[in-house]
Amino acid sequence: MQFRTRAIHEGNEHDPHTGAVVRPIHLSTTYVQPGAGQWREFDYSRSGNPTRKAFETTLASLESGVGALAFASGMAAIHGAMMLLSSGDHILAGADIYGGTYRLLHKVLDRAGIEVTLAPSTDLDAFEEAIRPRTRLVWIESPGNPGMSITDIRACAEMAHEHGALLGVDNTFATPVLTRPLELGADIVMHSATKFLGGHSDVMGGSLVVRDKALYDRLYFLQNATGAILAPLESFLCSRGIKTLELRVREQSKTAAQLAEFLDADPRVARVNYPGLPDHPGHEIARGQMDGAFGAVLSFEVAGDFEAARRTVERTRLFQLAVSLGAVESLIEQPASMSHASYDRDVRLAHGIPDGLIRLAVGLEAFEDLRDDLDQAMAAAGPQ
């Protein structure tokens, strides 16, 4: 069966007791057992829940993995993967990883004696130089945020494996519709399910998917031991959202590509970061590892300063001013004052996040309506 058909049917077999085409939402915390010391599939909902299991089964199929684990948030999922490491181990991560991952690595895991190096994953030679004998995990995002940098996942997997490390990929931006990192050699694929998987701005969730059963068992043990599981109602909403995942991602990506071209041709715009544009430095790799589209997030720089960008993001009428991405509603934000405001200005500029940068998370609205909205917002923001 093809991707979209599996998204609807894998893990969603009808309820055997009633025939219900949509399975019931199991809120139960505990399950009655047949005898003392005898266990059914589910015993206690931290260890497993039928509604969560349904979402995990669908996602594992879509990511070509052997199993998936659903977490309470994207950060809980990343932490779930990082708990594989022990004191003295080293993590090599891409330079433009999500700020929350940066915070976890540098302000939480460091206390456990886990060492961290950030290096540009887009430059494989420089990336490999940062490997150490105790590197156990390499962690990358592609596309990266907010510059939409593209990392060669297959090459990173080969490099990590040569040095005896696992490769983990935060696949939130690409989604399994466009990129399936496990098929490219990655060991762990992670999602903030809050974004495209849930897709409707109404679920906080995260997930890990792996292709090795032994690794799944280790991660399952850690999740069960620490308990950052996804709740039943959220699991249901994720399952419901994932049924339209392919439609949404393809449509949102198509609109994003049209907006990138529109902005690229606009003299008020100094630069557009979108891997679908031929002059994007990662365009060729993206064409190879993204299936027919380049995602629904892009960023661009308006000519002018911090204030010009601020005025622009405050003047849209359809795009809403908010962080997050991947949902049906289009969002706009200024990384310098919002998603990446915690960076010192010098560090932020060094990371390629200038004052005038604006990030768009493209939703399901019609391209023409979104284009007209950006056009009027740039006009209303005044002379740059």
Place this chain on the structure above:
Amino acid sequence: MSNKPPYIADGCPDPKLSTLAVHAGEDRLKPGYAITDAIFCAATYTFPDSQAVLDFAEKKLAREEYGRYGNPTEKVAEQKLAALEGGQAAVLYSSGMAAVGGLLLAKLRAGDEIVLFDECYHRTRQFCKQELGKFGIITHQAPACDYDRMEAAINRNTKLLVSESPTNPHLSVVDLARFAELGRKHGVETIIDATLATPYNVRPLEYGIDYVVHSCTKYLAGHNDLLAGVVIGSEEKLAAVRDLRGILGMINAPHNFYLLLRGLKTFELRIRRHNENGQALAEFLASHPRVERVFYPGLPTHRDHEIARRTMRGFGGLLTFQVKDADWRRTADVVDRVRIPRIGPSLGGVESIIEQPSLMSYHNYTEAQRNAMGIHDNMIRVSCGIENPEDLVADLAQALDV
């Protein structure tokens, strides 16, 4: 509808359908500045003081009072539905049948008469003949799309003309302009149940129809996980309809309002795929040697293809076909061999569903009654979901292959 409200206030003067699906009916800034609408579960609403109660009672203050009369999440869902249909107002109900019943009960009184096309949903016809009949309301039926017979049934007591378009399971398509004109000519209001069409494919109000009814359970909610119905029309015509719902109480529930809203966000995308899948499967079946006949308005062989082509943007996800030289058992064998669509009633969800009308919805009728309704033992109805069309075609191919 001439005086449509601005569906997206401030800034998007002429929104396209997908933009309406995401934003219409919603405040740009919501309570708590949340991006999504909250689920208001409250059964009742409090007043700050007695003056506020008085102002509300004297209609100087528009606000909520009690859950049966209205709910903030319900209002958002109603306004989004009205926007998609191009209407002024919408009234939501607990199911599609509650919407049909609520509308008819609000509009009719003893001695009134109505005329239905005979391919209306069998429960609608049953409700009109049996239940409305008890109150002295007379129901006439005319063959679907026979406008002369319908006109002949109109007299000075006639108050409503009712049809579905397309109909189920024969997919007959009503000439909406002619239907509306028939009503106007005789001073009779018109109702179209457009559940199978959805406002992506056709918007009956644009043709002068007075009321559009949907079972939102189907394509509008779209995920086979809630029941709802809606009546859409002008604010003035719906005032009494809304009042009666408040009295009788066949309201929907707050969690359903939210799931409906959530489903509507992907409305435009889903219907495009339902249309593609319906067309692909219909064309495949039409060329299959084991298939006697296919009912799908997107096929040139369909009786109403020309009207459908003129009035519909797509032809929907529902189709019916007859298996050649098959009795009910050999037809059931095809249904039982299918692997992707599940066997069951209902339609319009993301999951494909298959059924044999003579066993499912029409089992309690005699064979003679079924034949009179055009329900044959070798008929199979497929509601195409949004799976890949190749998978659905391959599945039906293997099911027909013996």
